[in-house]
Every structure is written in C-alpha cells, then in structure tokens.
Amino acid sequence: MEAFLKQKHIDYVKSQEEHRSYEYWLSEHLRMNGIYWGIMALATMDELSALPRAEVEKFVLSCWDDKYKAFGAFPGHDAHILSTLSGLQILKIYDSELKQLTNEQKQGVVKFIEGLQLSDGSFQGDRFGEVDTRFVYTALQALSLLGALTKSVVDPSVEFIMRCQNFDGGFGMAPGSESHAAQVFVCVAALAVVDRLDLVVDDAKLAAWLSERQLPSGGFNGRPEKLEDVCYSWWVLSSLAIIDKKHWVDLKKLQSFILSCQDPEKGGFSDRPDNQTDIYHTCFSITGLALTDAPGFIKIDPIFCLPCEVTMGMIKWKD
Numbered sequence: 001m002e003a004f005l006k007q008k009h010i011d012y013v014k015s016q017e018e019h020r021s022y023e024y025w026l027s028e029h030l031r032m033n034g035i036y037w038g039i040m041a042l043a044t045m046d047e048l049s050a051l052p053r054a055e056v057e058k059f060v061l062s063c064w065d066d067k068y069k070a071f072g073a074f075p076g077h078d079a080h081i082l083s084t085l086s087g088l089q090i091l092k093i094y095d096s097e098l099k100q101l102t103n104e105q106k107q108g109v110v111k112f113i114e115g116l117q118l119s120d121g122s123f124q125g126d127r128f129g130e131v132d133t134r135f136v137y138t139a140l141q142a143l144s145l146l147g148a149l150t151k152s153v154v155d156p157s158v159e160f161i162m163r164c165q166n167f168d169g170g171f172g173m174a175p176g177s178e179s180h181a182a183q184v185f186v187c188v189a190a191l192a193v194v195d196r197l198d199l200v201v202d203d204a205k206l207a208a209w210l211s212e213r214q215l216p217s218g219g220f221n222g223r224p225e226k227l228e229d230v231c232y233s234w235w236v237l238s239s240l241a242i243i244d245k246k247h248w249v250d251l252k253k254l255q256s257f258i259l260s261c262q263d264p265e266k267g268g269f270s271d272r273p274d275n276q277t278d279i280y281h282t283c284f285s286i287t288g289l290a291l292t293d294a295p296g297f298i299k300i301d302p303i304f305c306l307p308c309e310v311t312m313g314m315i316k317w318k319d
C-alpha cells in the first residue's frame, strides 16, 4: 500500500489559499465551502495551525451578509444555507462556543435558516427555491451547532427525510428520487443529529446497499453501475459508521484505493488515480481515511464531519 504523503497534503492545502489562480476566481461561489474542506483536511491531520487562524476567521466574518443575516460564499455574495453551515463549522473548529459571533448574529442565522423551511418539512438553500435533502441536513446541523433546534423545525424535517427513503433502503435528494450515497449520508446524518435513527427500521437493508458500493478496486461508487470516486469514501463510510456497520466493508482495500488517488508530487487527492486534484476530494479522502481508523489522524465525528473534540459534550438537541 502506498504511504500517506502528509507533508505534501499540508502544502497542497496551504497552496490553495496562497495561490490566486484563474480557477480560484472562477470558484468564488464555493470559496466558503472550499475553506471548510481545507480546514477539515488540516484538522484531521492534526495540523490546523498550518493556516493562520486570524486570517481564516477574518475571511469567514467578511462573508457576513447583513441583509439576510447569514453567510455568503464570498464577500458581497448573498447568504446561502451551504456557506452558512461551512462558516459556522469553521468558526466552531476554532472556538466551540462560537464567540466570534454576537448573539444578534446567531439569532439572525437561526431566523434565516428557519425561514427557509417549507410546509412539507424540506428546506430551500436560499430564497431562490432549490430543494434538496442536503439542505435539511445543513439546516439541522447549523441549528444544532447554535443550540437552536426546536420541535417545530425537527418534526417536519424528519417526516420529509423519511419520504425520501426508497425501496432499496437508500435515500434520494427528494421523494421518489434515485438513491445516491451522498444523499444517504445527508439523510442518515440528519436523523442522527436529532436522535431519530430509530425511524430507519431496516438498517441491514441500508447497510447492504451501502456496502454494495465497494468495487473491486476497493473504492466506492455513489450508486449502482457508476465509477468509483474517492469522495464516496466519506459519504459511504460515514453513513455506515453512523449505523455502526463499518465492518460490512473492506477497510484495508478502501485505504489502498484512497492512497492511490494521491498526487505524489504536488499533494492533494483526485477522484480517481492520476486525475486532477482538488480541495473537495482532498478533504473527503483524508476524513475518509480517518474513518477507516488508519493511524495518525484525529477522531472525526461521522455525523457532523467535525473533529470529535468539537462535538463532544455538545447538546445536539433537546425535546
């Protein structure tokens, strides 16, 4: 099995922030997510200090959208639920009490998120109306980080998620949509945030669907008949971890596949061996490796995709 090239990956993450390439400016709309992916990759390797905390926090706070009272992906962008969760996660990694935000800002975020819930329990990402189970997870995790989950938000959310479970045991992005591993993660993790995993009555069926994602290479695909992609190392394995079934897959073969996706010269990971690296695949390769219990990583909470030391002792939600 190839060795994990830790220093190369630290340098790769740093280079993403230091190097203002054409692609950097083209991906402004993903900047907040990108920083979360970089920070999570570093935190998982126990190398958080490789990026300057003050500058990272300053950037996050500069994405505050004072009209909608939440975070956009880049300074001057409108607030969106995805960048808001990433912003909260980054701040929380540095300070589990979120002291970087005023109470007024925290209340603003709670109102912003609650205002995105629709009558069927689903959430839209912003006022433009895209609906996806991703946003239910994002909303529940963000409200949980703020200690602001209420029954009136949770009950309809849970009802909506359960309408997205399919006959094959998996979950899709909306009721009737095809099962997809990343959507399984957001649905199962959302149920876990609010302690409603009991609703997944046939977890063996779900675990079977998830473990069928492992291909002969050791990597996972996201749904039947598709190619493996290293990011599913996280989406599939975290889902199995949440339902306590990691042992249903071959973790050694998965480690070997993940390591084969490293760029041995510049660091970083690509979706499959020898492809172009990016910070998204780098994050979910490293967090995925940590979930395989490979040595040298800190413990990652599979429900929140945050270091366990950040979520430990956090009251996720009170009835």
Ligand code: GRG
Pocket: 082, 134, 137, 138, 182, 183, 186, 221, 222, 223, 226, 227, 229, 231, 304, 305
């Ligand atoms: C805090 C971990 C965390 C997540 C926040 C944004 C979000 C919540 C979750 C994203 C989940 C998601 C839908 C990820 C996309 C995964 C992916 C690679 C989809 C690509 O789908 P296709 O159809 O690829 O292009 P396949 O692999 O099916 O061919």
